[in-house]
Amino acid sequence: xxxxxxxxxxxxxxxxxxxxxxxxxxxxxxxxxxxxxxxxxxxxxxxxxxxxxxxxxxxxxxxxxxxxxxxxxxxxxxxxxxxxxxxxxxxxxxxxxxxxxxxxxxxxxxxxx
Amino acid sequence: xxxxxxxxxxxxxxxxxxxxxxxxxxxxxxxxxxxxxxxxxxxxxxxxxxxxxxxxxxxxxxxxxxxxxxxxxxxxxxxxxxxxxxxxxxxxxxxxxxxxxxxxxxxxxxxx
Numbered sequence: 001x002x003x004x005x006x007x008x009x010x011x012x013x014x015x016x017x018x019x020x021x022x023x024x025x026x027x028x029x030x031x032x033x034x035x036x037x038x039x040x041x042x043x044x045x046x047x048x049x050x051x052x053x054x055x056x057x058x059x060x061x062x063x064x065x066x067x068x069x070x071x072x073x074x075x076x077x078x079x080x081x082x083x084x085x086x087x088x089x090x091x092x093x094x095x096x097x098x099x100x101x102x103x104x105x106x107x108x109x110x111x112x113x
Numbered sequence: 114x115x116x117x118x119x120x121x122x123x124x125x126x127x128x129x130x131x132x133x134x135x136x137x138x139x140x141x142x143x144x145x146x147x148x149x150x151x152x153x154x155x156x157x158x159x160x161x162x163x164x165x166x167x168x169x170x171x172x173x174x175x176x177x178x179x180x181x182x183x184x185x186x187x188x189x190x191x192x193x194x195x196x197x198x199x200x201x202x203x204x205x206x207x208x209x210x211x212x213x214x215x216x217x218x219x220x221x222x223x224x225x
Contacts, residue, residue: 032211043203043216044156051211087154098168099144099210103156 002027004092006104014112019077021107023090026071032093033066033073034101039086047088048075080111116140119204119217126194127225134189134220136204144168144209145187147179150201150219162187163209194224 003026013019025033034049050057050064050073057064061080066073077084087108091101119136126132138145147159161169165181176192187204204217 034213038154043218045216046213049213089156093211095210097210098161098163099207099212099214100146100158100161100169100171101156101214102158106154106156108154 002030002092002094002102004090004102004104006090006107008107009105010108010110012110012112013080015080015082017080019075019080019084019109019111021075021088021090021109022072023074023092023104024070024072025092025102027092027094027102028071029096030071030092030094033064034091034093035062035064035075036089036091036103037086038089038106044089077109080109082111082113085109085111117204117206117215117217119202119220121220122218123221123223125223125225128194128196130194131190131192132194132222133191134202134204134222136187136189136217138185138204138206138215140206140215142206142208142215143184144207145181145184146205146214147187147189148203148205148216150203152200156203160187160189191222194222196224198222199224 006023031052036044037047038044063076090104117138145162160179178190181187201219205214207214
């Protein structure tokens with residue numbers, strides 16, 4: 001079945017450093033790849049997404065890259081700040097599946113001041 | 114003007130009881146979902162609804178019965194609650210495939 005693997009499960013960086021989270025997906029038909037940030041006790045919220053016809057997308061300090069051949073996509077956060085500390089989820093969605101999201105296992109990012 | 118709202122936020126109940134969680138969205142979306150987040154934070158799809166109709170049941174036990182009275186509401190009724198049902202349940206909605214999903218604030222269900 002559809003599966004999304006996410007690594008690492010935890011990531012600790014110093015403020016100002018970069019953070020990279022990687023995901024792989026199993027369904028080659030997947031065409032939409034969002035990233036969600038979930039702060040403690042809060043709802044997941046979209047921070048960036050990418051579609052399969054695009055290789056890279058950037059929004060200020062965050063960027064996402066997609067390699068369709070390898071079925072990999074990654075989240076890059078530059079100049080990390082303490083408020084970036086949260087759980088980050090990658091997800092994949094395939095056509096014909098109502099838009100449901102298959103999530104990775106999550107990465108707990110800690111940014112140390 | 115909350116986009117997706119669900120109630121209650123917390124629910125503590127005994128094994129064997131029946132409980133309901135309500136969800137409403139004011140975004141005009143056609144598609145709504147229920148997700149379950151377990152103690153390890155893993156988010157898993159449970160149900161997908163499109164315009165009040167059940168589209169996908171992700172092999173969820175039939176103790177869980179979603180109901181959509183109209184396309185803005187998707188409620189979740191759980192019968193005969195078990196300890197393993199303890200989790201955070203999130204309602205979500207979107208415009209359909211390839212669009213941003215908006216999540217409710219979650220309902221933390223604790224079965225004792």
